[in-house]
Amino acid sequence: xxxxxVFQDIKYSFDSLWQTKQRGNSLEIITPYGTTNNQFVSVFxxxxxxxxxxxxxxxxxxxxxxxxxxxxxxSFLKILYHFQSSLGIKEIVSADxxxxxxxxxxxxxxxxxxxxxxxxxxxxIVSVSEISFESKAEKETKARFISxxxxxxxxxxxxxxxxLNCFLNPEKKELKFNxxxxxxxxxxxxxxxxxxxxxxxxxNSIFKANTLYEMADDTVYKEYVSDKVSLIDTTASxxxxxKIAHYLSHLxxxxxxxxxxxxxxxxxxxxxx
Amino acid sequence: xxxxxxxxxxxxxLGQVNNWLxxxxxxxxxxxxxxxxxxxxxxxxxxxxxxxxxxCKTGNNANTLEKIEPVKHPSxxxxxILIVDVKINNHNFFQFKLRYQTFxxxxxxxxxxxxVTHHNKIDGIPLHLQAVKPPHFHRFNxxxxxxxxxxxxxxxxxxxxxxxxxxLCIAYxxxxxxxxxxxxxxxxxxxxxxxxxxxxxxEDPNQNVTFP
Numbered sequence: 001x002x003x004x005x006v007f008q009d010i011k012y013s014f015d016s017l018w019q020t021k022q023r024g025n026s027l028e029i030i031t032p033y034g035t036t037n038n039q040f041v042s043v044f045x046x047x048x049x050x051x052x053x054x055x056x057x058x059x060x061x062x063x064x065x066x067x068x069x070x071x072x073x074x075s076f077l078k079i080l081y082h083f084q085s086s087l088g089i090k091e092i093v094s095a096d097x098x099x100x101x102x103x104x105x106x107x108x109x110x111x112x113x114x115x116x117x118x119x120x121x122x123x124x125i126v127s128v129s130e131i132s133f134e135s136k137a138e139k140e141t142k143a144r145f146i147s148x149x150x151x152x153x154x155x156x157x158x159x160x161x162x163x164l165n166c167f168l169n170p171e172k173k174e175l176k177f178n179x180x181x182x183x184x185x186x187x188x189x190x191x192x193x194x195x196x197x198x199x200x201x202x203x204n205s206i207f208k209a210n211t212l213y214e215m216a217d218d219t220v221y222k223e224y225v226s227d228k229v230s231l232i233d234t235t236a237s238x239x240x241x242x243k244i245a246h247y248l249s250h251l252x253x254x255x256x257x258x259x260x261x262x263x264x265x266x267x268x269x270x271x272x273x
Numbered sequence: 274x275x276x277x278x279x280x281x282x283x284x285x286x287l288g289q290v291n292n293w294l295x296x297x298x299x300x301x302x303x304x305x306x307x308x309x310x311x312x313x314x315x316x317x318x319x320x321x322x323x324x325x326x327x328x329c330k331t332g333n334n335a336n337t338l339e340k341i342e343p344v345k346h347p348s349x350x351x352x353x354i355l356i357v358d359v360k361i362n363n364h365n366f367f368q369f370k371l372r373y374q375t376f377x378x379x380x381x382x383x384x385x386x387x388x389v390t391h392h393n394k395i396d397g398i399p400l401h402l403q404a405v406k407p408p409h410f411h412r413f414n415x416x417x418x419x420x421x422x423x424x425x426x427x428x429x430x431x432x433x434x435x436x437x438x439x440x441l442c443i444a445y446x447x448x449x450x451x452x453x454x455x456x457x458x459x460x461x462x463x464x465x466x467x468x469x470x471x472x473x474x475x476e477d478p479n480q481n482v483t484f485p
Contacts, residue, residue, distance in 0.1 A: 016401030019390070024477025030390045030406070038299070038419065040390040040404055046479045057478035062360075063334045064388050092481045096362060098336055102484050 028057070033119040038129040041119045045111065052105040054114045056122050061099040065122075067129040072176075072207075075133040081146055083124050087117040093170075134201075137237075141197040145233045146178065149193050149262075153179055163268050168221055176213055178231075181272050187226050189272060190216060192257075197234035202238030206247045214257035228257040229271055235262060302376055305417035313348055314373060315382055315412065317338060319452040320345045321355060326443075327466040328359055332472050338464065344371065344452065351375055355452070357443075357462060363387075363475045364464055365437050369446045383411045384439065384446045391421035410449060426447070439464070 001009075017032035017040065017136035026046040033041040044057040063069040071077075083089070089101050097121070101121065103114040128192050150164050159184050168175040168190070192209040196202030213228050230251060233239060252259050304311050307474045321342050332339025337358050344353040353373040360366040366387040370380035393403045395418075405421040412419055426432045426445065436442045444459040446452075454460050464472070475481075 013400035019404070019406065020404075024475075024480055026477045026479045030404070034392050036299070038392040038394060040392055042389065044479055046477070048484055053479065053484045055479055055482075056485070058336075058482075059389070059478070062336050066389075069334060090484075092482065092484060096336060100479075100484070103475055104484065106343055 002192055012200060017245065026055075026057070029115065031115070031119045033123040035065060035067075035123055036130055037066055039126065041122045041126075043103055043115055043118050043122070044113070050106070050110055052108065052114075053100040053102055054105065054111065054118050055100050056118065058098040058100045059092065060101060060122060060125055065126040067126045071129055073133045076128060076131070080125060081130050083121050087121050089118065089121050093209055135197065137197040140200050141195055141201075141233075141236055141238070145195040145236065145262075149178065152265055153181075153191075153268070153272075157181065157272060168216055168219065175212055175219070177212065181229075183226065186224050188221075188224055189227040189229055190225055191229045193231050193233065195236045196238035197236065198238045199240055200238075202236060202240075202244060203247055205238075206244065206251055209257070210251050213251075213257060217255075227271060228255055229268070230257045230259050231265070231268070232259060232261050277396075299418065301377070301413065301417035301419075303417070304381075304413045305415065307376070308415050308417075311381065311413060314346065314353075314371075314376070316451060317347055319450065321452060321454050321460060323460055324454060324458075325463055325466075326357055326460050327463045328357055329465050329467070331361070332356075332358065339433070342460075346373070348382070349373065356380065359439070359464055362473050364439070364472050365474050366440055367442070369443060371450060371452070371483075380411075381413065382450050384442070384449075385409055385411070385421075386439075386442065391419075393420045393422075394418070395420075408436065421439075 014032050017030070019030040021028040021030070023044070026044045028042050028044050031041045031043060035041065042057065042059065043192055044055045046053050046055070057064075059065060061069055084091070084101075087103075089103060091101050091155065093099050103119070105111045105114050105116050134142075146165075153162055153164075163180045163182070164178065166177060166180050168177060168180070177190050178193045181189040181191060183189065190213065192212060194202070194205045194209055196205045209230055216222065216225060216228075232248070248259060251257055258271055260271070306346055321344055326340055326342060328338045328340040330339065331337060337360055339359075340357045342355040342357070344355050346353050352375075353371065356368075356370040357370060358368040358370070368383060368385050368388075370383040372380045388407050390404050390406045391409060391411070393405060395403060404424060405420075408427050409421040409423050410422050411419055426436065436445060439462050443462055447454075447459050
């Protein structure tokens with residue numbers, strides 16, 4: 001077989017992978033872009049007024065690619081934001097809470113480029129979501145403490161007064177806290193959980209809390225925040241008091257955060273009232 | 274040549290998909306190293322005990338309703354489960370999964386009514402024939418590679434349309450996976466029992482979303 005024939009065969013095979021499926025007013029385009037978990041990427045093209053919209057159909061957020069959907073790992077988020085900003089991918093949360101990633105084209109000549117970029121975005125994000133950046137021990141430590149702390153807060157706080165794992169500004173999806181406590185609509189308390197399976201993870205968790213509080217102070221929400229509360233996991237293997245004391249005191253002095261050890265968690269009932 | 278390949282792609286799992294070799298993708302050694310046991314999980318008669326499977330709560334994903342049912346398998350003493358997932362806003366988009374976590378974390382056999390086109394990365398088959406659109410079944414082959422396949426029923430447009438009905442489809446899934454209720458019966462699925470039974474079918478995923 002001549003190499004030119006090989007090329008023709010490659011071109012034919014790639015070309016044959018493109019498929020479509022009509023879905024109401026949208027056209028699903030199955031592309032030749034593949035993920036590392038062996039799925040072909042689909043994009044959905046529809047019209048909105050005179051504009052063409054190319055979306056992921058909410059499939060990344062819906063876990064349709066068998067991908068992890070609630071990935072909060074810092075390394076994953078860095079990669080997500082990198083691809084999002086490099087390719088100019090927009091996002092919107094629908095009324096049912098699903099995040100859609102999309103691009104627009106006002107001129108039909110630009111549609112192929114938008115499909116090229118969005119398919120590349122989906123391919124990368126789904127594939128990267130398969131990578132576990134943190135150790136199993138760290139993931140388990142975090143998940144266990146979040147679960148314990150959430151249950152404790154829910155045990156004495158009315159459901160309509162607390163939001164768990166929530167953005168300070170939901171529209172911009174900025175600054176996510178473990179919990180937001182609403183004393184009234186104009187008086188809220190920021191709550192951060194601090195934990196880690198090793199000294200380094202524990203220290204990073206303190207630094208993250210520090211940054212989140214600092215950044216919250218730079219927003220319009222500052223005047224509504226009456227307290228910042230850090231709940232410290234004294235049961236975690238990364239909690240080594242003599243090694244982290246200066247980080248914790250910096251957090252307390254620098255941000256004005258109230259520090260509550262898990263071993264004295266009942267103090268939260270006094271702070272949150 | 275193409276015809277032979279095509280038949281390979283769409284054989285049911287009781288056929289010879291097990292013999293596919295030379296894969297170039299992610300392989301699960303626990304399945305590859307215990308492939309006889311894996312086949313036993315699939316082929317031996319399994320039982321469920323609920324005549325009605327009512328699906329009313331969301332699972333790990335907020336946009337998916339999920340129900341988990343215990344499954345009895347004659348060769349194992351601990352828990353095997355059947356998971357039925359239905360998208361909240363599109364009841365025609367559902368999955369049936371059989372999982373035996375002691376052996377393997379992910380479902381070992383599953384059906385997708387809709388969703389993503391799967392890539393069976395198998396040497397010796399033309400690239401474009403490696404793409405398998407839903408509806409399709411998923412299983413693992415002798416190399417521990419997850420593969421999707423369609424049966425003759427799923428390739429027949431009329432039968433495929435009929436299998437959009439979740440109750441006809443669960444019976445078909447049970448036949449394909451050798452699972453039954455009692456001697457030779459199938460359970461009935463009720464989505465959001467106790468409600469008016471309004472069926473949400475949103476074929477267009479972009480419907481009702483405004484893109485600023």
